Amino acid sequence: MYRVMIIDDEESARKLMRAAIDYKSLDMEVVGEAASGIEAINIIDDLKPDIAFVDISMPFMNGIEFTETATERYPNLIIIIMTALDQFEYARKCVSLPVFDYMLKPMVRAEVTKVLERAKEKLDNMLPSASDFDEEFSGDDADFAVGEADSTELIKKYVHDNITDPKLNLAFVAQNFGFSASYLSRKFKQDTGKNFAKYLTDLRMKKAIKYAGLGYKMYQTAAEVGIPDPNYFGRCFKKYVGMSYSDYVLEKCQKSS
Template identity: 40%
Template sequence: MIKANPIFYQVLIADDEPIIREGIRDAVDWASLGMEVAAEAEDGEEALELALGRAIDIALVDMNMPFMDGISLMKRLKEERPECRFVIITGHDEFAYAQEAIRLGVKDYILKPVNADHLVSVLRGVKEELDERHIQDNYLKKASEQIEKNIPLLRERFCQEWIDGQLEESEAVEQLEFLGLPPKLPVQAGIARWPELTVPQPLMKESDRQLYLFAMENIIGELLQPAAHVLFRDRTGHIGMLLWDEVPAKTCADAEQAVQKYLKLSIQMHLEQVREDSGGITSAYEACREAVLRDAQLSPLVRRARQLIQEQYADPELTLESLAAALQVSPVYLSRTLKKELGTSFVVFITQTRIRKAIQLLNGTDLSILEIAERTGYDSQHYFSTAFKKVMGVSPNGYRKGLAFQEEKGS
């Protein structure tokens, strides 16, 4: 159980009669109650100034003071120091302010002339209440610290449940805010696969594997900056990621190269767009899983070729011949290898890459069709529109107007 540290509560005596103030001050052994008289005031305005300047915990307040009466003083203090406790001093048994006093949280009231035993009894009750508040504050502080310490673990568990499809979107958004993440659907999901984690006989000790995984997370995290993101370990131990800001496709290749350079390890990393529906996270992450498994089967040549295409798709001069020259192989050999490993030709692959990027620009920007054509490697708007319609079944303008989706519904 958490024990409250010894606290001397600060007391203010506010009464316009000096003899009353003196009587209250001398009638109580304040130290034995864990209190001390921090200030005395003869009117309401002075009492307010002293209470705010000295962080008063308990205010003994006379109802009828000049400049500012007791109720007005308590209202102001309630606003400025809501944790302050009030005890009213009044000369009337008929307490006309009872309803207002209860609303302001008055603990009790003392009749003049002040009875010492009654005053001490009331003050003990106030002290118990303040002690309980401090114990509660300590519990809440400890709980908050514990939650803060466990945020990475909570994030990991949350992300795992989300990609497994165990959370509704509304529930997920609520938890995102609590976990310090953007309270909306991510735009990308990703995975970094390290083959060492799936081999039957690991080549290194578990402690070394965890050290390398931590280093990989640091490298990937730096490359994802400044995009809002979270990294986590999925059920297979691989590094999962959710991003709330889009990063370029070449980020995956950059991460793979950086891990190879600094850690001398080979990984496969893949990112997917997240659809704006309830199953978007799950399907995007599953697509990432399948993609890195496919990537693991690719030769270094095809992986490098694909990376260069993703980096240079906006260049109209990018051809099979120029790509082969950059990779120092013959165009025939490159074409045959791409077809064998990717199941598609160079022309189809680069077209798919360009159209995929064009779709992102059509959905996420107000760029003109000509500007999108130029940004995706097409010499002319006409050539771009022809290629787009051949792949998508509608023109770029039609796609932007939603015609593709209308046709899907119609069919």
């Protein structure tokens, strides 16, 4: 079953895209959604979509910027750009990007279904081994097997040094070190006992707690830890700490006074 991701900053649009299409009949399922390109970059390694609907107009990282980043790391990912009429020509000018199709909002169910049928045909014709998300051990990965502990420490240092980069994720690091994302994922968990995405989020949240303790405003802290989308940052912080950022800062101030 092919995996679909919906990336749009409008919750109503995401809900409509989930409810209006009979994905099951197309041998597809919606595996997740994101409210910004930043959030999508942070969760795409875990979701492993085959198809992504991407709104062109989003804060902090728009659809074009997301597409540039995503297609560089996941060349087999099928991107379907969603755009309003007044942005359509702007979207079409980005012809250098490997976009599967452009669709006008509001979306029409029959048109979306036709595009997905074509996407399914393309995916059906792809060799299973071509999947960028499920890439197996390759010759390039063999270098990582030599001195594994040292390599893992280098990777952890690289993550620490680049923590402020919002494009940092598993595929970003794997690409930088020259081996597959799937291999890095397996080896990182084997060597550290942690999932890479969780390790990265935990590291960011630990730093965020330090900035919060210093009284930084949320948008300042969010930028300092590489999650400039304050809404997504706020959800990550609350999940990690158990309270909102503002409540945490207030509690710290009360304890210190």
